[in-house]
Amino acid sequence: MLDAYGEVDEVADEPGTSQILSALLACSDAPGGLDGEVLYGVLSFCYEAFLDREGFPVYGLEAEMGNARCAEVIAFQKQCVLEILEHSECRQLDQLG
Template identity: 70%
Template sequence: MTVLLWDYEMRSLRNSLGRLGPAQRLALAMRVMEWTLESIGRIEVEVVRSYIENGMQAGREAVRAGRDKISLPEEVLDAYVEVDDEAYEPGASHMLSALLACSDAPEGLTPEVLYGVLSFCYEGLLEREGMPVWNIEEERRNAKCREVIAFQKSCIAEALGARG
C-alpha cells in the first residue's frame, strides 16, 4: 500500500474528527465533496454525473435537515455498481465511493467513515491530476495536492471551532 502525502499530513487530525457530532461530520464531508467536485470539473459520462449530482442534492438536503447521513433511495443504492462500472474518468469512481460512504452509515457518519470520505476526495483529485507516480515527494511538488490538503485542514479547523 502506498502512503500518500495526504495520509502523512492528515493522520494527526484523525482523532479530532471524533469531537464533531455526526451532523457536523456530514456537513464537513459535504463541504469537502462539493469543493472536490468543483475542482475535478465536469464529469463527462452522463450516468455518472447524474448519479453524483442526485446524491449531492440528497446530501445538501440532509445537511439542511441536520441529519447525520445521506439517505439515498434503495433503487439508487442498487444502481451503484452499474454506475461505478461506467466511472472510468479520473476521479469519478473516488467521488462515487465518497458519496456511498456518506449514505452507507447505519449509525450516522462516524469519524472513521468521514476520514475515508476525505481520503477518497484527495485520491480523486490526485487521479484527476494525471500524475504518473504517486509518492510523497511528487505530491509535495504538485500545487493541487498541497491545495487539497490545506483546504481539508481548514475545513476541519473551522468545524472544530464551530462545534461549541
C-alpha cells in the first residue's frame, strides 16, 4: 500500500482520495491494532475526505456546523464508536461471567 500511495494519489481525480488513502495507510500501519489514537486519526482522515468532497469554499467550524451532511457524518462516526464500545463491554462481561 505504501509503495502505491504516491502513484495512486497523483492520478486520482476524485476529491477526498488523498485522505481516504491516508486512512487506509493508518489502518495498515497499526501494528498494535486500532487503538484510540489510531482510530481517531482514521476517523479524522475520513471526515476530511468528506469535507473535500463537499467542496466547502472555506473550511471552518461555523461552516461545518451549518451543514446538515457534516452533522450526519459525525453522528455516523459516533454511532460506530458506540457500537464498538458496546460489543467490547459485552465481551468483557462474558469473560468475567
